[in-house]
Amino acid sequence: MTASKNTHLQGGNLQSLVGWQPEHFGWRVEGSVGLITLNRPERKNPLTFESYAELRDLFRRLEYVDEVRAIVVQGAGGNFCSGGDVHEIIGPLTQMSMPDLLAFTRMTGDLVKAMRACPQPVISAIDGVCAGAGAIIAMASDLRVGTVRSKTAFLFTRVGLAGCDMGACAILPRIVGQGRASDLLYSGRSLGGDEGLNWGFFNRLHEPDALLNEALSWAAQIATGPSFGHAMTKKMLHQEWSMGVDEAIESEAQAQAICMMTQDFHRAYKAFVAKERPEFKGD
Structure with missing residues (x-):
């Protein structure tokens, strides 16, 4: 789609992602669907300070991009995302001052705000481990497809923190209900694929080998709409x-x-x- 056709985003607002490549995760566009791949499979795709910020900035930029009409988020190597990197995020956090900690937690929350504010529907394709901040990214998406081996855990209490991270206490109850959200946020336990489907956390389940293609197909169908x-x-x-x-x-x-x-x-x-x-x- 050429910029000249998108008059509603003219006047300095229209941007393009043609040729753009991030440094800290994978990105490609298939038709009108953008595919984000969290690609550190050797450690189950954890996030770093840099990938948090780059994801936030991408979702903010998508508000001004018209050639992409739907987004799919996946993880490489059979897992979605294991959360914040223990060595590159968790360790440094224990050495930070209160102002720096607050800057970090606000930045992670800004990722969720950006995902909710971008106009494109976001589908997370969730296989294997989906924990901590990974579970939050899945939660903040508009739609979620999983597998029977998906393990989604809001495990913040297991590391001595509150379950109220990145909007979880506001958003998760609206997806699965207050009682079920309380179960997950207090216990930090894993939500399996079948249970997640029954609870309404997952919209659909697919076989692992078919997961990405099914998610892309669904996103492409959405992208053909208004x-x-x-x-x-x-x-x-x-x-x-x-x-x-x-x-x-x-x-x-x-x-x-x-x-x-x-x-x-x-x-x-x-x-x-x-x-x-x-x-x-x-x-």
Whole structure:
């Protein structure tokens, strides 16, 4: 998709990721789907200070990128992410002052804020270990696909910390319910694939060998839809957490009226009348 077609992001806001490559994780674009690969498989793909910050910056930048319409996050080597690197993050944290610790915890929270604020739906493809900050990335995604061998653990209490990390006490109960979130956040135990599907944490389960292709296929299907409409849906899902029903209904009325002004809405009507499939362009 060329920049000249995306007039709603013109005026200094439109950016491109063509040719861009991160330093601390893998990135490629397939069609309109961006694929993030956490790629330190020898240690089950832990995060570092640098990868936290680079992921945060990518998700912030995606707000201004129109050639990418959906995101998939995966881990390399049969595991998703083991959390913060014990040697490169946990050890140094024990030597930091309070101001530095707060700067770090705010930075990790900013990754979740950026994931929730980017307009593209985010799918996490979760196999094997998904622990600590890895579980948070999965939680902060819009959709989650797993395998029967997925092991998701919000293990913060097991290292002497609170379970309330990076928005977990706000977001996780909205996915699995207050009681089940309390179980996971107090115990730090692993949530298996089948249990995670039954609890609603996972949307779907697949065989490990098929996981990535299924996630990419789902993301590609989403990417063919009305990207402006999807972005509005994501924003409403997030903003309505703190609204009453009356306020939510009014917000959705305004959001839908805005979407009715898009060319995608008009294309869909014309395609329906012509008994054709609409082509959504995001404008």
